[in-house]
Amino acid sequence: MTTIQQLDVDLKGKDLLTLADLASEEIIGLIEKAVELKEKTLKKQFDHPLKGKILGMIFDKSSTRTRVSFEVGMIQLGGSALYLNGNDLQLGRGETIADTAQVLSQYLDGIMIRTFSHSSVEELAEHAAIPVINGLTDLYHPCQALADLLTVYEKKGKLAGLKLAYIGDGNNMAHSLMIACTKVGMDVSIAAPKEYFPDSAVTAKCEKFAEISGAKLVITDSPTEAVKDADIIYTDVWTSMGQEAENEQRLKAFHDYQVNEDLLDLAKKDYLFMHCLPAHRGEEVSAEVIDGPHSVVFDQAGNRLHAQKALLVEILKD
Known part of the structure; x- marks a missing residue:
């Protein structure tokens, strides 16, 4: 298989709301990183680079692949994943997205959200002090x-x-x-x-x-x-x-x-x-x-x- 040229990727602390946010070189760099990590995973070699990190996962839509892949991924990388049903959060009782973003930023290292409105994800990212990943909205599905x-x-x-x-x-x-x-x-x-x-x-x-x-x-x-x-x-x-x-x-x-x-x-x-x-x-x-x-x-x-x-x-x- 032809090897994609190894590229330096610096996405530390950034949001991913759509792949339009990334340069082509950053997308290629992520694919190369995924190839490397997959090879290690298949050999059961886990380096735990995210030891101590916690990802909050907000779900307003049901999921199989998104939930399991993010949760297993965090575990294999040495971190933890916290499942948060949107209806169980105070968001479901009227707390603003902005307030929720600031509160969750006190506890977590990152947020993955799977929801309906893309504008809600944009608002969450605007007010969060931690990275936000779009796990799916009605407008985009970048991780897939x-x-x-x-x-x-x-x-x-x-x-x-x-x-x-x-x-x-x-x-x-x-x-x-x-x-x-x-x-x-x-x-x-x-x-x-x-x-x-x-x-x-x-x-x-x-x-x-x-x-x-x-x-x-x-x-x-x-x-x-x-x-x-x-x-x-x-x-x-x-x-x-x-x-x-x-x-x-x-x-x-x-x-x-x-x-x-x-x-x-x-x-x-x-x-x-x-x-x-x-x-x-x-x-x-x-x-x-x-x-x-x-x-x-x-x-x-x-x-x-x-x-x-x-x-x-x-x-x-x-």
């Missing part, structure tokens, strides 16, 4: 995209020059993939019904990132256009948490956007299939694809641990 880049790098040996096609809702996952790809020089095509296109402000940012990196960004309502000659095919659920009332409407709107074997005949023969999970087989993806030989969805899930460990080490280090 970082793990996805790690997975692509492991499987393909490079990032720049590859093409990723995302088929489905222009949601937080689409936004973070657009940012991640255009930052590191990967072409990215998003296929969605026009009424579900990605946020125009996010698209405008990514167009600027693409100009700098040399990547190509395409937003289309044609799945076949997006998938043609793609190295990576990616999809996500059509109805995310908080959108359950729109489920029937969305099932109709995305009917022709299922990732199946017929569609993938247009991709490169050695394509990777990716999905951030949980998946709904028979909706956004056929069982033959997600359970087939090109699928790397569980490698993606596993790499959440290693990518987030890299992020935690760099942000919380002394």
Whole structure:
């Protein structure tokens, strides 16, 4: 596998609200750090660089991968993780985000939050004296995209020059993939019904990132256009948490956007299939694809641990 050039990364004490906050060199540096930490983890070599550090984890949305990967990551790095259900905090009884941020800063070394409104995470970071990591909002999912880049790098040996096609809702996952790809020089095509296109402000940012990196960004309502000659095919659920009332409407709107074997005949023969999970087989993806030989969805899930460990080490280090 081609080695990414080792780069110095200095993220000490910084927030991660979106990958747009990071320079391309910082993203590459985190991937290289994740590769290093994964090798050590697989050999059961734990250096405990975060001994004595405590990460508070606020959850307003249910989670499997986010909670387990951050909690296990902190333990393996020698620190501790404290689960905080948003409804159990005084936030649930009307305490302001600003006050909560200042109070938690007295006890913790960092905060990871998984919630709905991105503006709430921005406000938390503004008033906290400790780093804040976005574990997911309705607008962005940066930690997943970082793990996805790690997975692509492991499987393909490079990032720049590859093409990723995302088929489905222009949601937080689409936004973070657009940012991640255009930052590191990967072409990215998003296929969605026009009424579900990605946020125009996010698209405008990514167009600027693409100009700098040399990547190509395409937003289309044609799945076949997006998938043609793609190295990576990616999809996500059509109805995310908080959108359950729109489920029937969305099932109709995305009917022709299922990732199946017929569609993938247009991709490169050695394509990777990716999905951030949980998946709904028979909706956004056929069982033959997600359970087939090109699928790397569980490698993606596993790499959440290693990518987030890299992020935690760099942000919380002394």
